[in-house]
Amino acid sequence: MKHIYTCMVLLLVLASCNRGPGREIFDFNRDWEFALSGQSSERPDWQKVNLPHDWSIEGTFDKDHPATPGGGALPGGKGIYRKTFTLNADTEGKRVFLEFDGIYRDSRVYVNGNLAGHRPCGYSSFSYEITSFLNPAGKENTVEITVDNSLQPNSRWYTGSGIYRDVRLVITSAVLIPYSGTYVTTPEVTGRQASVQINTRIDPGSCNDDNIYLLTKILDPAGKTVAEQCTHLELDAGKEISLTQRLNVKKPELWDVETPNLYTVKSLLLQGFSIIDHYKTTFGIRTFRFTADSGFFLNQRPVKLLGVCLHHDLGALGAAFNRRAAERQLQMLKDMGCNAIRTSHNPPAPGFLDLCDRMGFLVMDESFDVWRQQKTPYDYAMFFEKWYERDLTDFILRDRNHPSVVLWSIGNEVLEQWNNPVADTLDTQQVNLFLNFLAGEDTTVSEELPFNALLTRKLAGIVKELDPTRPVTAGCNEPGPYNNLFKAGTLDIIGFNYHENDYGNVPVHYPGKPFVATETTSSLHTRGFYQMPSDSVRQEPKKWWMTYQTPHHMCSAYDNMHTPWGNTHEGAWIQVRDNLFISGMFIWTGFDYLGEPTPYWWPARSSYFGIIDLAGFVKDVYYMYQSEWTDTPVLHLFPHWNWSKGDTVDLWAYYNRADSVELFLNGRSLGVSTKTPDRLHAFWRVVYEPGTVMAVSYSEGKEFMRRSVTTAGEPASLLLTADRNVLDADGYDLAFITVTVMDAEGNLVPYAAETIRFEVEGPAVIEAVDNGSPISHEPFKATERKAFHGKCLVILRAGTEPGKVTLKATSESFAQEFALDLETRLVE
Structure with missing residues (x-):
């Protein structure tokens, strides 16, 4: 009764005041020194840098770099970062932490010469308490971080090197809510009310005080408190406790791809009438489900996942995360009609998911590209057995409050799908092709589960224990039921990478299981380059084991060139569009990325797969998706109109909200063309003459839009x-x-x-x-x-x-x- 009365008084008092900051969070990105280590000179060449920082992107391209062109043909190596800081006297008795969103890779953090922590995985986020290593207030402290990305190749794409994500210094009281310390779910949601369940972990440190309370508030999208609850805590020094509270929100504003409304949980630890810690968690109120026959539903309405895969580099910025650069990418995709992102093939920067929450994207959040069996000589497989539980656990704890995340992926094209010892003998270029063709010889379904199926169960079990509210899948390029991951029986959703001819077998082989096309397309395009005839589809290389080289090292932008395992953009989308049971698709890829220059190798050093190129300039096929996925008026005529006299040139037009398109050359009509269910563009074959080509779209006989392309003269x-x-x-x-x-x-x-x-x-x-x-x-x-x-x-x-x-x-x-x-x- 005493504690109930105290809580009532606290609610009344704290409603009108906010005593003490409780927790201080400092941007720790500024004023670092960096040097490459392991160089021939004895003294490091220190330079001043701000974080996030990627030292590889500052290097020169060279085919002989150990990362190979598959890793972007840029240097790796070893680096050292150092920074000094001094704490004020008011931090005495406080606890101090360093939070890292990601260091690639194999990092060790030292504070005043003491090892605070070691993390091999370059994509993990983590927090180290450094309180015991600090000098007294007023005396300078030194943080030194070593980063080792020298063992190459360790990835099939460009990774970057260094402290490439944000760093924070956090100062708290002795009693605190730890890193990733809350878990917010919405077990019941109706139009009238949402039940919000908040699980909060509390680290008491050495405190046994009986006068500690947890006050939890829910703030609506406008910042108004709409629910609150106060609970007394019974602390036992050194023993972390977990507390669950349930609050109700009246007439909730739902999070949706069109209206991404965000609520905030504000968790306050109180000692008497003072706030000793505060912790904010952003969340959304929404319902979703995947069904085997009708696809995906968000807030009780059917929604196709119109998604793309994205690697983590930001083009010319390298791997160094920048919120505005990521926002630009996402906004371009949003304008195209994209509503979903697959974080290929690793945990993204936390700030990236914050943007997805705010901008209304659905996310397939992916953990690993490899398990025990390696794809490159020095990849995560060398750390997997020791670190996978820790890395997977931290990944789920970090990301499970994001309303954008609707699907966990525990792996991409892992070789454990089969029992095939050949996998470890391939080089980087071969493995990129191998992953999309070569299966193991085991094509029978055994009653006894093999080890790799048991490992699948282990990984899926970790995820479901930490977050039972979201389904688990994996990107699989073995569609058969003998796939060890499918044998495990613990994947909630069947996910195929490519293998579009096998989509129809999913309801037969996996009855009752929802399905998503986890990776599709792999069409190859170079912005501004066109090969004719455009209605002749090229598969390059002809076979996966062949090499492919041309003098120009470019790919046709007509959407008439794809890999042996892939499809055109139009063909892949039509498959998903016309099958209700398919929850959606994730196109490979939204943007070009550094590394994996399929179908070429050197001198190419970045990919051709993107709908948008590495600089962020859209390729023509962008407008196909915009015409199919949005109501934005579209009429895009291409290619350019600078050819040789007498050339036969194919002209395409992507359009929507119209019945037909008429083409004019220098004022003469060349006829009307329309889309068909199997061809998503208008088409004309024209004998070139200089001048202007103009496309006019018509809706119900009236002109709707017009676009023209004119022969260009010399640069001026x-x-x-x-x-x-x-x-x-x-x-x-x-x-x-x-x-x-x-x-x-x-x-x-x-x-x-x-x-x-x-x-x-x-x-x-x-x-x-x-x-x-x-x-x-x-x-x-x-x-x-x-x-x-x-x-x-x-x-x-x-x-x-x-x-x-x-x-x-x-x-x-x-x-x-x-x-x-x-x-x-x-x-x-």
Whole structure:
């Protein structure tokens, strides 16, 4: 009774005041020193850096780097980071932690010479308590972090190297809510009320105080408190406790892909009338389910997962996470109609999931690319047996409150699907092909489960114990029921990578199991390059074991070229569109990424799979998805109109909200074309003549849209266009400036390859440059770039002071200087 009365008083008092900060969280990204280690010189060459930092992206491309072109042809190595800091006197008696969102890889953290922790996995997030290693208040402390990414190759794609995600310094009271210390679920949701269950862990440290309470508040999307509960805690020094509370929210605002409403749980630890710790958890109220016959439902309505796979690099920025760069990628995908992301093939940065929550994406959150059996000589398989339980547990604990996450994946194309000893003998290039074709000889279903099936059960069991609210799947490229992962019987959802001809067998082989196409397509495109005839689909290489080389090292952008295991974009989407039982698809890939330059090898160093290229310039097929997946008016006519006289040129148009499209050449009608159920574009075959081609779409006989492409003349000017002209002066914000080579009439010059030089004035720096070419060996950290098919990109990073920023661009092809003005403003 005493504790109930105390709670009532606390609720009344704390409703009108907020005493003490409780917990202090500091951005620990600034003012580090970095040096490569293991070099020939005795003394490290220290340089000042801010985090997140990826040292590999600063290197030069070379086919002989141990990572190979499959790993981006960039250097790895070993590095050391160090930073000094001093704590104030008011931290006496407090506890201090360092939180790391990710270090690639094999990191060791030392504080004043003491080892605080070791983490081999480069994708794990973790927290180390450093209280006992600290010097007295007022005396300087040194953090030193060693990073070892020297054993290569250790991945089938580019990983980056270093402290490439955010770091925080956290100061708390002796009694605290630990890292990943809350778990919020919504077991009952109706239009009238949602039941919200909050499980909170409390670390008492050495405290035995009987006067500690947990006050939990739920804040609605507007920040208003809509529910609260206070509970007395019975602490026992040194023993962590777990407390479950259930609160009700009236008329909940649901989280959805269209309306991603976010609530906040505010957890306050109270000692008397003082707040000694506070912890915030963002969550969403929604229901979802996967069904075997009708696909996926979100908040009781059917929704197709219109998804893409994304690796974690950010193009020219490398692996160093930047919120604005990730937001730009997601916004481009959102505008295309995409509503789902697969985090291929590892835990993403926590900030990436925060964006997915806020922007309304559904996420298939993936843990591993390998288990025990390696795909490259030094990959995660060398750590798996010792670390998989810890890494998987921390991954689920970290991400299970995100409303965007609707599906856990415990692996991608793991070799444990089969019993095949050949797998460990392949090189990086071979394994990328092997994974999509070669199965084991075991094609029978045994009554006794093999070890790999038992391992599947173990991994799925860990996930379900920590989060029973979401289904578990894996990206499997063995569709047969003899797949060890399917034999295990613990995957809630069947997931196929490719094997579209086997989709129809899913209800037969796996009755009652929902199905999702976890990876599809693998169509190959180079922006601005076209091979005809466009209605002849190329499979390159012809067979998976063959090599493929061309002088140009490009792939056709007509959507008429794909890998032997893949499909065209149109073909893959039609399969998913026309089968109600398929919950959705994840296209390989949303963006081009560094490494895995299929179908080529060197001199290519980045992929051709993306719907959007490495620089963030859309390829033509982007508009196919936009026309199919959105109501945004679309009429996209391509290719360019610079050919040789007499050439036969295929013209395509992606369109929507119209019945037909008519093509005109220099004012003459060349006829009307329409989409069909099996061809998602209009099509004409035309004999080239210089001038203008124009497409006009019609809806119910009336003109709806028109688009034209004109033969371009010689390069005459540059057009600089920023995605945003006002930046936050926080040292992190970015502007992405597209530089387009134009002729005298303002037409893009499709073959322009001018070298363009850049200079910036004001409180910003040139962070990187790019042009989207998979074969360019120009450095990303530079102040000049060649245009590729008429375009290149400059990325500006804002400083910490407000002011005017001017980007200037020059080229030997033009006498004139071209400029663009931007502005940085202080963050309120």
